[in-house]
Amino acid sequence: MNNLQHYPDVLSVKDIQSILGIGTSKAYELAKSGAFHTIRIGPLIKIPKQSFL
Numbered sequence: 001m002n003n004l005q006h007y008p009d010v011l012s013v014k015d016i017q018s019i020l021g022i023g024t025s026k027a028y029e030l031a032k033s034g035a036f037h038t039i040r041i042g043p044l045i046k047i048p049k050q051s052f053l
Contacts, residue, residue, distance in 0.1 A: 011047040
């Protein structure tokens with residue numbers, strides 16, 4: 001897992017993909033799984049970093 005200090009407090013699915021080293025579809029699948037809190041803003045999915053941790 002990458003050092004999370006340089007990531008913002010609110011992560012995007014692309015950030016999750018980068019942190020975990022997974023593909024785009026897996027990152028969206030994980031974000032939609034309910035494993036951690038997500039916030040939808042229109043088409044965007046945002047993940048509070050504390051929730052992800």
